[in-house]
Each structure stands twice: as structure tokens, then as C-alpha cells.
Amino acid sequence: MAMSNSTRGGGRGRSGAILHVDMDAFFASVEQGRRPELKGLPVAVGGQGRRGVVASASYEARAYGVHSAMPSGRARQLCPEIVFLPGDHELYSEVSGRIMGILRSFTPLVEPLSVDEAFLDVSGAHRPPVEIGHLIRRQVRSQEGIGCAVGVAAVKFLAKLGSKLAKPQPDPAGPVGGIGVFEVPVGRERAFLAPRPVGDIWGVGPATLSRLSRSGIATIGELAEFPLERLEKVVGQAHARHLHSLANAVDPRPVASESTVKSMSREETFARDVYTHEALGAELAVLSDSVAARLREAGVAGRTVTVKVRFGDFSTITRSHTLAGSVDSGVVLARAAKRLLQAVDVAPGVRLIGVGVSDLEDSGQRQLALDLTGDGARAHSWHEVDRAVDLIRGKFGSGAIRPGSAADSGPGATGWIRPG
DNA sequence: TCTGGGGTCCTAGGACCC
DNA sequence: TCTGGGGTCCTAGGACCC
Numbered sequence: 001m002a003m004s005n006s007t008r009g010g011g012r013g014r015s016g017a018i019l020h021v022d023m024d025a026f027f028a029s030v031e032q033g034r035r036p037e038l039k040g041l042p043v044a045v046g047g048q049g050r051r052g053v054v055a056s057a058s059y060e061a062r063a064y065g066v067h068s069a070m071p072s073g074r075a076r077q078l079c080p081e082i083v084f085l086p087g088d089h090e091l092y093s094e095v096s097g098r099i100m101g102i103l104r105s106f107t108p109l110v111e112p113l114s115v116d117e118a119f120l121d122v123s124g125a126h127r128p129p130v131e132i133g134h135l136i137r138r139q140v141r142s143q144e145g146i147g148c149a150v151g152v153a154a155v156k157f158l159a160k161l162g163s164k165l166a167k168p169q170p171d172p173a174g175p176v177g178g179i180g181v182f183e184v185p186v187g188r189e190r191a192f193l194a195p196r197p198v199g200d201i202w203g204v205g206p207a208t209l210s211r212l213s214r215s216g217i218a219t220i221g222e223l224a225e226f227p228l229e230r231l232e233k234v235v236g237q238a239h240a241r242h243l244h245s246l247a248n249a250v251d252p253r254p255v256a257s258e259s260t261v262k263s264m265s266r267e268e269t270f271a272r273d274v275y276t277h278e279a280l281g282a283e284l285a286v287l288s289d290s291v292a293a294r295l296r297e298a299g300v301a302g303r304t305v306t307v308k309v310r311f312g313d314f315s316t317i318t319r320s321h322t323l324a325g326s327v328d329s330g331v332v333l334a335r336a337a338k339r340l341l342q343a344v345d346v347a348p349g350v351r352l353i354g355v356g357v358s359d360l361e362d363s364g365q366r367q368l369a370l371d372l373t374g375d376g377a378r379a380h381s382w383h384e385v386d387r388a389v390d391l392i393r394g395k396f397g398s399g400a401i402r403p404g405s406a407a408d409s410g411p412g413a414t415g416w417i418r419p420g
Numbered sequence: 421t422c423t424g425g426g427g428t429c430c431t432a433g434g435a436c437c438c
Numbered sequence: 439t440c441t442g443g444g445g446t447c448c449t450a451g452g453a454c455c456c
Contacts, residue, residue, distance in 0.1 A: 026456095046424075047424060047425095051422085051423080051424075052424070053423070053424050053425095054424095055424075055425085055456095068456080069423080069424080069456095070421085070423090071421050071422060071423060071424095072421090073421050073422090074421045074422090074423095075421090076421095077421070113455085113456075114426095114427090114455080114456045115456085116456075117456075202454090202455080203453090203454065203455080204454090205453060205454050205455080206453085206454090207452080207453055207454085208453075208454085236430075236431070237430095237431095238429085238430060238431085239429095239430075239431095239453090261427090262427080262428070262429095263426095263427070263428085264426085264427090265425090265426065265427080266425085266426085267424085267425060267426080268424095268425090269423095269424060269425085304448085304449095306449095306450095314422080314423070316451085316452095317450080317451085318449085318450060318451070319449085319450085320448085320449060320450075321448095321449090322447085322448065322449085352424090352425095354425085354426095356426095356427095
């Protein structure tokens with residue numbers, strides 16, 4: 001409460017003290033770094049199957065119009081010579097960790113937003129923020145071989161917009177421009193924002209964009225002038241207040257270097273639609289086991305279990321249930337997930353199944369979900385089994401053991417098997 | 421060319437309680 | 439005599455982000 005973060009936006013000097021650092025084409029850049037023969041070539045990382053999409057595209061690929069979230073088939077059509085790679089997320093996490101380390105050498109106030117971007121609060125640093133931005137770029141380039149853009153501003157969302165404006169532009173002749181560090185001038189934020197499109201605001205996506213557009217709002221300046229009470233009717237109260245503040249360059253969110261995870265989930269899209277509870281249940285067992293292992297690794301457990309089902313026509317439903325106590329056991333989680341799935345008609349065909357756990361708490365103080373899981377006192381013995389499974393995986397790797405019900409596909413199968 | 425996977429936050433309605 | 443109002447929990451869905 002008493003920290004410096006509340007006074008942002010006014011009178012703290014010439015320069016904004018928030019940095020947003022964003023890696024350029026992160027996954028593709030990591031791949032080009034470890035395989036230099038890929039440098040200068042159009043590279044995409046992502047799923048190559050029937051239903052795959054691009055997760056990251058190099059600037060050479062972007063020059064063809066390829067971008068992330070694009071179906072892989074479309075990417076190949078636009079750029080037949082594109083080099084498609086499956087992705088190595090373990091490696092990306094490692095590289096990300098080292099880059100975050102570089103950022104933390106400038107300030108402890110680092111808030112990672114994802115593997116490839118972070119906010120920094122450098123208000124306590126000795127050097128000017130823009131200079132720090134250039135130093136970061138140099139170090140990330142020299143130590144990891146990856147380019148990045150830095151935005152500098154007084155508040156978070158302006159720093160984020162700044163890094164976007166500092167990025168190079170893809171071009172058939174090679175990436176052009178990209179000043180690397182873009183500072184939003186302090187004291188001139190509103191004038192800077194006014195002519196820009198509302199879509200530049202972090203949090204304005206397609207749905208909000210079309211609602212605003214129907215109200216005649218195209219620029220951030222128009223949004224800033226729009227009466228708040230009317231805006232609330234257009235996009236809802238909370239969203240309206242938030243957007244109205246941002247449009248007026250007000251963003252009180254502090255850089256939060258410590259965060260707690262709120263939910264964990266895993267999902268899987270099938271190459272072809274699946275039509276039976278048996279097959280979906282087997283997949284739920286695998287996904288539940290994976291989620292539960294991550295929960296235990298993080299030392300948390302959760303009370304609310306959610307199953308997500310996406311049908312062949314892409315319509316998506318969720319079914320959730322809150323247990324009396326929290327779970328971190330794959331078997332208990334799978335059982336709850338399968339019960340939820342039983343109430344869903346899967347005859348139309350399912351393209352994706354997922355399982356998630358929320359309402360997380362520290363597993364040290366958790367209460368075992370003894371009764372409402374249907375497990376009775378046996379939940380306690382599953383705890384012992386999970387610990388043994390974690391030990392085996394720690395020694396022999398995550399593939400050393402997997403849930404038996406995934407292989408047996410028998411309705412009540414809960415044994416454990418050693419693959420192969 | 422049909423659209424991945426892992427998250428966060430918000431809304432809205434119903435149940436239930438006081 | 440229709441019957442108030444608030445608070446909290448739970449469930450389902452949607453928007454958005456990378």
C-alpha cells in the first residue's frame with residue numbers, strides 16, 4: 001500500500017520508469033539461434049498436423065503474410081518453402097529463464113507476462129530508463145542471440161504500446177526499421193494516444209472493437225472523450241472504466257514481481273473428432289495426470305474441477321464441479337473429470353477435450369477431498385501413490401510411468417503401467 | 421485454410437442465507 | 439398478499455492475451 005506505485009503518472013521526472021521488453025519472434029528466433037543454417041529463412045514453429053496453427057513465425061516468414069495463430073496449412077500455402085518446426089518448449093523456457101535473469105540484473109521489479117515478455121519498474125535504478133532499454137537489448141542480443149524491442153513510459157500499457165512501435169516491420173527484403181527502444185514522451189501521453197486506433201489498447205480485441213465502432217468510436221481520443229456512463233452500456237461497467245482510464249493515459253497497475261497461479265489446465269485437440277466417452281475418458285486420464293503432476297510440482301491443490309469440450313463445429317462448453325476439499329491427485333482428478341463428462345452428449349463429435357483445476361491453495365494447508373470425490377478414505381492412499389509416481393518420474397523421466405486407464409481404457413481401470 | 425494451448429478477468433443467473 | 443434487499447458461493451460462458 002505504501003509503496004511508490006500509487007503515484008504513477010504525474011510529476012516523477014522527465015522520463016517514464018516502466019519498461020516493457022518483448023522478444024522478436026521468440027520461438028523462431030531461438031530455433032534460428034541453435035540452427036544457424038535457418039538464419040534468413042522463413043521459419044515457423046507450431047503444429048504441423050491437420051489442425052495445427054503457427055505459434056511463432058520468423059520475420060522472413062512474416063514477409064509472406066504468415067503470422068501466429070494462422071492455420072499451418074494456410075502458412076504453407078502462403079510460403080511453400082517455409083521451414084516448419086514442432087517446437088521445443090522446454091528449451092524456450094530455459095532461454096526465457098536466462099533472459100528474465102538479465103532483466104532482474106537491472107531491477108528486482110520484473111513481472112514476466114509470458115515466456116517472451118516482461119514489465120520492469122526501473123524507478124529505483126541509477127541509469128535513465130531509455131539507457132537501460134538499450135543495455136537490455138545489447139545483452140539479450142549478445143548472450144542469447146535474440147532481438148527484442150523495449151517500450152519506455154510512465155505506465156504499463158503505454159510501455160507495452162511503445163515496445164510494439166519499436167519493433168521491426170517484416171519486408172520481403174528483410175526486416176526494416178525498428179528503432180529498438182521507443183519512449184512515450186512523459187506529459188504528452190494523451191496527445192500521443194489521441195490519433196491512434198482504439199485497437200492499440202491492450203485489452204481491446206475483435207468483440208470490443210466492433211462494439212466501439214458501432215458507437216462511432218474509432219480513435220483513442222474519441223474513446224477518451226466518450227461519456228463514461230454511455231460507455232458502460234456499450235462494453236459493461238468494469239471494462240468501460242478500465243478502457244476509459246487507459247484512453248486518458250491513466251493506468252495505476254503496479255509492476256507485480258510476485259504473482260500466484262490461479263488455475264492450471266491441459267487440453268488436447270484431436271486430429272479427428274472423437275465420438276465415445278471411452279476414448280475421451282482415456283484422454284482425460286492422461287490430461288488429469290499431467291495437470292496433477294504440475295499441481296504437485298508447484299505445491300498447490302485445487303477445489304474446482306472443470307472439463308472443457310469443443311465440438312466438431314467449434315462450439316465449446318465447460319462443466320465444472322467444486323469439491324469439498326482440494327485435489328492434486330491425477331486419479332482423483334480424472335475421476336471427477338470423467339463424472340463431469342458423463343453428463344455431456346458427445347455423439348456430435350468432439351475435437352478438443354480439456355481438464356482444469358482452479359480455486360488453488362497451498363497444498364500444505366489443504367484438506368483432502370475425502371468424501372465428495374467418491375473416494376472415501378482411499379484418497380489418502382492415492383496421496384502415497386502420487387508421491388511414488390513423482391519419485392519415479394524424477395529419477396527416470398516423465399515418460400517412465402503413466403496412468404493405466406489411458407492404456408486399458410477399461411471404465412474402472414486405475415492401475416499404473418510402464419510403457420513399452 | 422477452418423481456427424493450438426495455457427492462462428486471466430468479467431458477467432450473469434440461481435441458490436441460499438440473513 | 440404477491441414478495442425487499444444484500445452478500446456469498448457456484449456454474450457457465452465469453453473476451454482477451456501471448
